[in-house]
Amino acid sequence: MLSKKLSNYKIILASGSPRRQRFFEELGIDFKIKVKPINEVYPSYLKESEITDYLSKLKASTFKNITENEIVITSDTIVWFDGKAIEKPKNKKEAFKMISSFSNRMHIVFTSVTFTGKNFQKTINDSTKVWFNKLTDEEISYYVDTYQPLDKAGAYGIQEWLGYIGINKIEGSFFNVMGLPTHKVYQTLLNIEN
Numbered sequence: 001m002l003s004k005k006l007s008n009y010k011i012i013l014a015s016g017s018p019r020r021q022r023f024f025e026e027l028g029i030d031f032k033i034k035v036k037p038i039n040e041v042y043p044s045y046l047k048e049s050e051i052t053d054y055l056s057k058l059k060a061s062t063f064k065n066i067t068e069n070e071i072v073i074t075s076d077t078i079v080w081f082d083g084k085a086i087e088k089p090k091n092k093k094e095a096f097k098m099i100s101s102f103s104n105r106m107h108i109v110f111t112s113v114t115f116t117g118k119n120f121q122k123t124i125n126d127s128t129k130v131w132f133n134k135l136t137d138e139e140i141s142y143y144v145d146t147y148q149p150l151d152k153a154g155a156y157g158i159q160e161w162l163g164y165i166g167i168n169k170i171e172g173s174f175f176n177v178m179g180l181p182t183h184k185v186y187q188t189l190l191n192i193e194n
Contacts (some may be wrong), residue, residue, distance in 0.1 A: 002186065006030070006189060009070065013032070014033075014036065014072055015035065015073075021116075027182060027185070048127070053125055055112070057074075057121070067119050070118070074112060078154075098138070102130075104135075105131075111187055113180065115188060125181075126184055127172060128174070129172060132168070133168050142158070
């Protein structure tokens with residue numbers, strides 16, 4: 001459905017995330033991947049989705065000379081917990097500490113997606129509340145040692161083992177926690193004017 005709607009556009013997905021790339025494939029979107037390095041720094045006064053909105057727009061700003069029929073899609077995800085943004089862990093020790101802090105608590109995952117064309121820019125965002133069970137140190141260590149927590153905001157993937165055993169409730173989009181509010185991306189692209 002989307003491929004017909006977007007047949008006049010070249011979609012550029014500016015994300016190295018294999019999960020986001022898979023979502024675009026499964027949504028039936030023909031796209032090219034182009035990732036530009038950027039220093040992901042934001043003003044300290046920003047909170048929650050203001051941070052992800054800012055960073056997804058910042059990533060878009062690296063694309064100059066967008067042609068008439070190109071749409072560049074950039075995105076950012078954070079975990080919001082105890083009044084601050086939790087991003088990707090730098091090492092396994094930090095990943096263990098992050099997951100431990102979520103044990104028996106609730107946190108919120110924010111994702112923003114920015115759509116940039118030659119003459120327009122639109123940013124959408126979504127939030128999902130996630131409740132964790134009480135986790136043992138052994139369970140957290142097993143996850144950190146067995147999976148790749150370092151490329152994920154908050155150090156975990158909801159679609160992996162820790163999500164299976166550790167999450168008892170979510171409020172909002174499951175796919176948003178994986179890094180893309182697919183339902184909102186679909187609607188936004190569907191409503192793009194030809």
